[in-house]
Amino acid sequence: YAEVPRDIPEWTSTFILKGSNISTLQRDAFMTNGTELEMTTLSLSYNGIQAIEPYAFLGLSRLHLLDLSHNQLEFISSRAFHGLPELRSLYLNYSILPAATTQLSDALNTQSLRNLHRLELAGNTLTFIPLQRLDIYNLHALVLINNSIESIGRENVTSLYQQRRIRVYLSLNPFRCSCELEAFYYWLKNSSQCPDAGRLLCSEPEAKRGIPVEKLREEEVDCMNENLEAVSYVFLGIVLALIGVVFLMVLYLNRGGIKRWLNNIREACRDQMEVYHYRYEQDSDPRLANVAV
Template sequence: MCLLFSPVRMDDACPSSCICTRDSGTVTCRDGDYTEVPRDIPEWTSTLTLTGSNISTLQRDAFMTNGTELEMTTLSLSYNGIQAIEPYAFLGLSQLHLLDLSHNQLEFISSRAFHGLPELRSLYLNYCVSPAATTQLSDALNTQSLRNLHRLELAGNKLMSIPLERLDVFNLHALVLINNSIEIIGEENVTTLYQQRRIRVYLSLNPFRCNCELEAFYYWLKNSSQCPDAGRLLCSEPEAKRGIPVEKLRGEEVDCMNENLEAVSYVFLGIVLALIGVVFLMVLYLNRGGIKRWLNNIREACRDQMEVYHYRYEQDSDPRLANVAV
């Protein structure tokens, strides 16, 4: 009786609204009315696709069947309503090679969300991370559990910077950061990119601020082939450079030394002009006596001349003064 009513699963069982193909090890679930990962996924599953559902949370035992861990190699959870990734959500999936959580609505990501995935090669988190979860994403990705990660996609998440503290922790071959809000790639990240030459970084559709803070990245872009979409990287600021490809800038436009020298030159010019003004005022002060005498002489000469004009006017008016010499 116990064996009769125990939840023994059938190898050929397939969740409702799903298509299961045993030969390829694929289970595809689209537009199902799921609020959590189906629990009757066949044990032989190697590729799992869950799209268009309303999954809100990934629990610790989401990928276990009757206490048995599934040996999946590919997992896709695209276009769901997932809002949180709980601690150890994927623990037990030691053979998982690909995880796709793109186009969800992640509001919370546990720092241990990706623990227990030593064989994970590809992680897709495109258009799914809310601004509130950005910091949590960084904590979750910086784990030794992802040491074999080859491809990481983080497109369309409004990221302000690369959310990886150290790129050398992973075995990354491709890092996709297109269509985010990255303005500057810092010198520390650039140094790591020089060291990790196998990495290809995709950065188009980011609003780069093309000032001297971009200097290290600019020279990396010019001297490296690690950015396949380098020609599509455009300046957003300042206004005068908007729309100009970053790699088309002149070196002096992002040279911090030139910018500093220009600032110093303006300061120096101001000091020189101020000194000239002080010298001029001192000359006026020291020669105030001579200037005063010069002004008095001009005033006396003008007064004498005015008296002559006045007397001649009186001569013209009075004939009796015509024979009087001036």
């Protein structure tokens, strides 16, 4: 098929469509003679789907599970998942191309998914959690494994604290273990909401690569400590610069005294050389032996 077939029997309970090279899910793709389908499962994985148009799943008001994994989504309408009030599980693993990342966030921000329990977004090179608000769902599991998330912001951490029923899976993400990770670090240490917490590893900086995030020391993610350390280095640099300036000023103001000191040394050296020269002549000429120096 090049598109979703429209002659689906209205009594369908499970619909699996694999390897059909579908490029677009169009509006009303699952409407059959104006009758709502009573599906419980719909799988459209491995189809090469590139776009989901508005209301593509209209007519599946009783659908419980939707699997769109392993596709190539470049476009997702903000109304792509409208009309799915009973959806419990949504699988979008290895499907979201970079162009559709921000569109995904808008598409998921809909009241139609208010009963969503499980959302899987593994392997999509996401750099952030694409859920604008966690409180509009009934999420129990959020799978973000194997993405490109380097940090979880304070705002997301606050939402996770508030939605304690959620379990978030975050392994195989390249976390940057700097003080930007502070709020997330303390959430990880004090919460049981991340079942794979022990598998979260630092990717940067190089000195911390491979270290489990939860094994970091508190001072390593303490922004206040990091800022104070930076300030101390700046202050030390200023102090050394001031010392150098004072030293140069002392040299400049005392250049006359230094000159006199150098002249005195030169005069003393010259007098001593004259004494050595006279003694040499005295030793060479016996007539000068009885002359006192």
